[in-house]
Amino acid sequence: MSQYLYIALMFVGIYGLLSQKNILKMIISLNIMELGLNLFIISTGYIKEAKAPIILFGNEGNYVDPLPQAIVLTAIVIGLGVTAVALMLARNIYKTYGTYEIDEIRGENDD
Amino acid sequence: MINPVLLIAIPLLAAFISVFIQKLSWVLLFGVSIFTAISGFFLQKGMFMIGGWKPPFGINLMIDDYSFIIIIVINLLFFLTLLSGMWELKKNKTILMVILAGINGLVMTGDLFNLFVFLEIITISGYILAASSDKYYSVFKYLVLGTLGSSLYLFGIMVLYGTLGTLNMADISQQFPNVSGSVKIISLTFVFAGLGVEAKLLPFNAWVKGIYGNTTPLTGPLFSTVFATGAIAVFGRIFGQILVPDSTLIFAFIALGLITFIFAETSAMASKKLRELLTFSSIGQAGLIITMFMIGGFYAALIQLINNAFAKTILFSYATKAYKSNGDDTINNMSGLFRKNVMMGFGFTVATLSLIGLPLFFGFYAKINMLQSAFALNMWIPALIILGSIIEGIYYIRLLVKLWNPGEEGQESSELAQSQFVIKNGFSLSLIAVLIGIIFVVSGIIPDFLTENIAKAADSLSDAATYLSTVLGGI
Amino acid sequence: MKKIIAILLTVAVALFVFTNLYSGDSDFKAFGEKSLEETVSKEFVNKTVDPQRVQPETGSANIVTSIVVNYRGFDTMGEVTVLFVSALGVALLGGVLRKKVTFRYKPGFIINQGMKIIVGIILISGIYIFVHGHLTPGGGFPGGAMIGSAFLLMYLSDDKFRTRIAAFKVLEGLAGSLIMIVGLVGLSTGGYFLYNFLPNGEIGQLLSAGIVPVLYVLVGLKVGSEVSNILGDFFIGEVEE
């Protein structure tokens, strides 16, 4: 069932966050995770042999659940916003420290 | 009476307007903040549907006694933060207005997904404000953890949706007890972890050190009071009323809260810089309050939440101002600093003593209530709470003694040894400090004048039936 | 070693999630096996949330749109705000860099001219999408994104384009304010924020579904300008190698 794959995809993202030390790769991992999550959300609305919930197409009554679709729309946009900020931060980090590698960043959080 | 939607709509409207009328943004920000701070007191209670769609189908705002008091507190805190961070606003005015709207929405909303949206609004605003400290990596860490947290939260609520077919809090809280254990454990842990990131619970809060530890006079009080109060209040709402965990799982959550409390307090004890110390103290307090929410001591939790929020306003404002003015906040270099600004010193001291929970200050009332409700559960939780309080007291007293009394060790205390530090732009903070200090003292002697509403709030939180009937039975 | 631990841990958590979610006694509706009757969506689909209203409740043919903009319009407002904030944030963060971009390549003639044609088409289809958001798949967000992509194309192909960001700011703020004002008008006329105070009309018509198309157009404009803003801000600080 494809829902398994979506959850798995989410965990792939988490694995990326766990193992990656490069800021850009981490952003990508985040995106993978969000993608998996969004797919999972969509999948919760799926109903077998049901159609897209648009009345004009004439599938009276037999629609898939439209709510997850609405929600995923919001989630995607939020993901976009986060990614934009993340990328900008990555650029600033590169500008300040000259690297994208976490291990090479010096001078922050040390007391 | 004011429709609570306005507390979200007006700040947002002002934020949008401020984009193209830049010059007015200063006025807009303060106007909006004063408006929300005042109108918080005149908020209309009850359930408010958005777009006229009744729950669980539409989104609703819920103003019961609980959110009422939180809204008042948060908006007041926001205003105080603005006052103390007046000189740091710069280009952040629009974002601040969005934050105001977001935090109000976060507290009032009656829909789990809507809560996620508001959570994202304030966290993204948080990333941006935090970046004003130029510590981009810390912000990035916050971003990663924050995004992970909200994703976990979203996963949790989508599992719930997949099971119950609804996102409305009231609806879910009604059906949740009947859900099978395996779904419960998934949804609860994921929601817990997701909110735990914002509420600063221990394994989820690695971002806090970098963010709180590098705050400016604006972001310091903002994060530590407004954000923290909002996040913890939501935490209390969700786990106190909506998704009430069962006995096994709640034990894990309580354990985590207590671990956060004690671990963070020990870390604070090991801190040599003022902001870092306060950071860990904030984490510890969050752990404590969440523990109280988890064990059902809503009243105590709320009192401590408010106590902590107002106390941290002064503490963080002072610490960040000291850093801003001198470029350093090592405690050893600040010896005798209060002698130069006695009013702030007074406020700081009273706030600290209240936070520790010494009598004559409001915090003591919180502490005895905490112990009372903790004892209702078992004997170990109060013991651990007391252990943490001892550690907390030690480092705060160390701090206060240092800041009040200039002088080398082994020498009589004298003005000669006073720190070279100064506090710039401290006038508004002095006023706030004295004001809050007096409130702490007065309410420490006669707590009734503050606690009446809090007691109602706690009652409304534990009274799920009324909540359900207000939301689902209304209209 | 670290990676092994990472894999083990991830797999363990994933396994626990799977086993709990799909175990026999789990109430979680397995993939595709749920029924609309068990969710709140059945009322959305049937448009019978509020029996006291004029039927159909929303004139939107696209049920997703009716949810996004009408039933759960508040979410959308929030999501627009998120985008707004992140656009602001990108601008603020980028403001630190303060350096204009120059490309290492020079846009050629074909690109220059081709762009002029394509941008028009993209813009128009974008606008079409959000104007028809209540009828067909799509809506403010995809439409806005398309508008954004049009401007991305313009950025890429024309060095001189970058001067009009201020206009986007105004558009963005204006659209946002209008959304709020529409909501507030609903509050004052219907008593509820974001109340649908316009007539619903007939399903399938362009001018139907009350405030849904109005809001969706505003959202589309806002998203478009925000995306463009974000892109524009990204170009500001591009460091020359």
Added chain:
Amino acid sequence: MTINSLIAQGMISSLLVYLLTKLNKKLGAFLTVLFSGYLLFVIFGFQNSAGEVFSLIHFGEFELTFMTSHYAWYFAIVLTLTYFLVSFFNPYWMKKMVNPAAYNMLFMVSMVGTVGVFYAKDFLTLFIFYEIVVWSSLFIIPMGKSRKTPVIYYTISSIGSFAMLYAIFYLYHSVGSFDIQAVSEAMSQAPNTYRFVFFTMIVAGLTKLGIFPFHTWLPAAHGSAPHTFSPVLSGGLVKVGGFIALITATVIPSFKILAGDLQLMGVPFENYLIMLLGAVSIVVGTLMAIKQEDAKKLIAYSTVSNSGYIIIGLMLNDQVGFAGGMMHVFNHAMASGAMFLSFAAIAYRTGTTKMSELGGLIKRMPLTFAAYLIAIISLAGIPPMSGFASKWLIFQGLASNGMMFIALAAFFGSIGSFLYVFRPLSAAFLGQLSPKHKDVKEVPWMMQIPLIIMSFLTIFYGIFPGRILAYISKIQESVGLKGVEIEGTKIIAATGMWDSLVITLVFGGGFMLAAILFFISPKAKPVDQMNTYTSGEFIYDPDHYHYAKNYYATFENNYGNKKRVELFFDAVALRVKEFGEMVKTMFFAKSVSFSIFWIMLFFTLVYFWGDKV
């Protein structure tokens, strides 16, 4: 006048004092004298009042109430007297203080707080005022020499006070009331609860009294507090701990409730354990006091030792020993107050309390010397001063119970006290006058007043201890013990009696005899102090001819030089800090992956643990 209005007046006038001190330093200080005198006067009026209830305020859903009682009056009068006498010193120290206004205010607050502690009807009130006393005194200490010691003070105090808070709420949880009377009645049915409460609550008393192993704060805080506050700390605030112990063990009658428990030497083993701690602190206090170079630290350690006597006396809970413990509260307050005050006087004139830098001050400050002498005679328990009465009673109490090991400590402490009290006398007052202090004068008359009063009281109650013991026997009867037996000036214990007046008269007679002998003999020729036997060498430097440093070095050689308890506490503090650092590195690491690892681990653990909820 009621207790609650007294408390309110005190709190308000402390603010007033703060403002007035800001205006004029001396004025504020005189106000503290005035107010503490007023407080003493008013409290004195409550001498025969018992069982009167005053309600202070509603504190949330709780009510704070006061109740008068004999034991409360006794403690209150001792403390207010100490505060009152010490306050005479205040005006002279205002110029030397870094923050005189705060000093005066906190002085007042702590004074009022102690009254609140003693008159509390319920545990909550008691705890509130106890904590007020702690923090108000806490902020005075760093105005002296050290910024570290207040932290030690707070740490140990808070261990005690939080243990007490825990006990209080445990009681509230199981009894449903904070009221001491109610708890006391309920406990007789629940010895198991009481046993737990006994140990947790008495920790507060032990910490405040400075009983081993919580004694470390005393030398630290007393030694470095402002000179005018050390006497209050030692003579006054330490007694608050004694009060807590009294409440825990006697007002809630441990001897009745725990009668079914294992009895060791006539007392329940719980009491005996506490007495053992008291015994250890006597020994530790004595040994440590002997080797101090700083007079204030020395007196502080002597306080540790004397607190041991107090707790032993109180824990005996009998007719004689208890009376001794109670009387020792007063005696020690006067004696240690006078000792600290004399050294405050010395510090006022010479600027130091280090014994090796002083010497021969008797010629310059005879009154201070006399006050110190009388105080140490009392502290060492030598008749005819009042200190002997309490020690004698405690010894009788121990002897009639056969508590051998505790008696060993008590005897050791008593004899050892000769050593340490004599040292400041010898090093600071006697011996060679240092040229540095050639022009030192006696302290101003206002500072002499408390010294004179304390000396007078010490002598008076040494001759007529029955005056105090009669009141103590009232206390004993009010808590269900047999009152100590007095006949005129005779004090009768089961194992013997003594008559203070006769002893004084005989001693006086002996002294007269000696004086006659002295004066009928040829008159002595006065010579200079430097004109002594010097083995024929010419000595020109009084400083070098003054034996003051390492006075008991030879004796100290017999025991180690490590402050083991301090080291232990330091080690604990270090471990806590290290743990904090570990938490920082573990949970607040630089790498994001680290915290994601923890999150994942949390999930795993939850799923492992609560597989099915």
Added chain:
Amino acid sequence: MSYLIGLMLIVIAFLWQVTLEGFQRKVTAKVQRRVGPRWYQTFMDIFKAFSKSSISHGFIYDFGAMMTLGGTMATVVFLPFSGIVAFNGLDNFFVIIYLLAVGSLGMAMSAVGSGNPWASIGVMRALTQMVGYEVPFMIVVFGMIFGYGTSSISALVEVQAGGFLNWHLLRMPLGAIVGFISLMGMLAKKPYDTPIAPAEIASGPLVEYGGKHLGMLMLQHEFAVFIEVGLFVNLFLGGGGIVAYLIKYAAVYLFATIISAVLGRFKIEQVVYHFYKVPLALSLIQAAVVIFTGLGVEIWL
């Protein structure tokens, strides 16, 4: 009346002990193969001292001398002497021990007040030694007090009436040994004469004294010896009638003299160490035996 008896006791003590002191010097001399002074030499010493001129180092120097003599004489009054008790019931053990300390304190004050460091060192040693011998002694007596339920010395004498088998010397042999060793310490006889140690610290506390001051201190010393030996006789040898008392007294005192005549001197830290090593342990054993088994008090032959 009591006061007159007290005065009488003081006179008896003076006459008897000063006489015995002369004998003691004689005995010591004999042991050391010397001739030694005449038996009334000590009387002569004291009277001579009072008649000579002296110097004074200030008020406390004089005051301390008076205090020490007065305090010690006062103590004599309270000590039961062969059944004669000046103040009935007030012959309390603790009173005697602590009243004796008044004398020591006075001497210490006076000596240190002279300003001579030798005196200070001597006083330091005396006090240190006191810590050594008092504690074991008090513990032994503590056991007795518990055993008989009284701390009155005359009562403790009474319980030993009826033959030497009832003496505590036999009933509590360990206690008696401890008592005797402590007595040696109290008397500051060798090996415990460290505080005086003429060759080391020029007679310690007495270094500055001359004339009447010295006379008073000598007197004080004699009274103190009378009390200390008297305590031992009363507590362990059962007191007795006047003759028996005096004989026992002389025996104990001379026995101590003979022992000390052949011994060297401890260092001061050795004194304390010594007292805490053996006598304290013995005294604890003795007290424990009395307290926990009653052996020596209730159970006896």
